[in-house]
Amino acid sequence: MAGDKTTTYKGRNIDVQWDSRLCIHIGECGYSAGDLFVGGRDPWCQPDLVSDEEVREIVKRCPSGALTYNDKAQADNETPASCNTVQVVYNGPLYIQGELHIDRAADDMPGVRYRAALCRCGQSKNKPFCDNSHLKAGFEDYGAVGEKGDGLEIEGGKLTIKSVTNGPLLLSGSFAIVASSGRIAWQGKQAALCRCGQSKNKPFCDGSHNDAGFEAD
Secondary structure, eight states: OBOSSEEEEOOSSEEEEEETTTOOOOOTTTTSSSSSBOTTOSSSBOGGGSOHHHHHHHHTTOTTSOEEEEETTOSOOOOOOSSEEEEEOTTSOEEEESEEEETTOOTTOGGGGTEEEEOOSSOOSSTTBOOSHHHHHTOOOOOOOOOOOSOOSSOOSEEEEEEOTTSOEEEEEEEEEEOTTSOEEEEEEEEEEOOSSOOSSTTBOOSHHHHHTOOOO
16 A cells, blocks of 8 residues: 555565655665565565564664564563664764654654654755665765763663754653664763754764754754
């Protein structure tokens, strides 16, 4: 079943939904082993060809939240990761996982309650979400993180993400920032992260959006 924004692939026990507004074609689905997703096949996704467990596992690989599933035997479907994390992608967006509450996210985007790819180049036409504009813009930041943060008292819980008008992303909650190398680099409860692409202290905001005349809202 297809709509303007989403396509639902029906299965006996579990359905898979793909949201075109969020997909940035990372390929975690298409490159997965097995028969759940097969490029060039119609339909591309066939949930009944693999186990329900495999459907859940592969869908949750999607870093943007574009893929979700509906398990008909369960009242609750996906649960958040036990620790909220922000991964700084090499020359790319922020991959965020956890119990996410993203300001202005549409109610019909269930995937971004758990997984999201947020723009940090300043060029996306779908802010705060990434739309791969960093590729055409030639955005460069290799994803090193120099600061350590104040540390964590607890892991997990609600992570709120708000977009400041023409300014940074404000994160509040318990979370860790992961450098592009895979190193857990920063841990704390609050941070302002650059989304204009101009900060000299990426991934953190340094006020460069003011001089750059960044407009996002």
